[in-house]
Amino acid sequence: MKELAFSENVNFDKLANTDASYDTTIDPSYLPRLQESCVKILEPVQTEFKFYVDMQGLRTIEGRVKAKLSFICQRCQKEFVKEIESNFLSTCDEQKAKSLKIDEKLDIVELNEDGTFNLLAFLEDCLLLEIPYITSHEENEPECKEGNEWSFGKVEKSEDDNPFAKLASLKDHLKK
Numbered sequence: 001m002k003e004l005a006f007s008e009n010v011n012f013d014k015l016a017n018t019d020a021s022y023d024t025t026i027d028p029s030y031l032p033r034l035q036e037s038c039v040k041i042l043e044p045v046q047t048e049f050k051f052y053v054d055m056q057g058l059r060t061i062e063g064r065v066k067a068k069l070s071f072i073c074q075r076c077q078k079e080f081v082k083e084i085e086s087n088f089l090s091t092c093d094e095q096k097a098k099s100l101k102i103d104e105k106l107d108i109v110e111l112n113e114d115g116t117f118n119l120l121a122f123l124e125d126c127l128l129l130e131i132p133y134i135t136s137h138e139e140n141e142p143e144c145k146e147g148n149e150w151s152f153g154k155v156e157k158s159e160d161d162n163p164f165a166k167l168a169s170l171k172d173h174l175k176k
Helices: 012-017 032-036 094-099 119-128 163-175
Strands: 009-011 021-026 045-053 059-072 079-091 116-118
Touching (some): 012 045, 012 059, 045 119, 079 094, 116 119
Antiparallel strands (some): 009 116, 021 045
């Protein structure tokens, strides 16, 4: 396992007060839940984030995390590559954010009992939330359409499908 540029659990308050910032990569071995949710993590996960105290005095973490993953397409059952990216802006000062009425604009994160923050799990959660519920190629991917006849809402209609036409023919049949 490679070394992390930061500890898994960090002191949110200390990092925010020192305006700590990171621009680093995370080895996939540190992200077991992300590994379980895809076929493979193709390269180290890229992260950029900073801790700071904003103008209202909120201790904040802001940044982005990006990963290149491979999934199985749910339509054609072939493997495909997708980049997912998450941008985040979060604070641990929930009460203060509510009093300023900006709690809906920020994600609220919880600190551990000892005041530390599980930064690695937070970054992994940000990526997991970006994975589509149903993984599939883009709609116009030729690789996915090859050999498959997909129809998206186009239904051929005939007179036999009309229930009223069937009733009329039944009525005519009963009259005879």
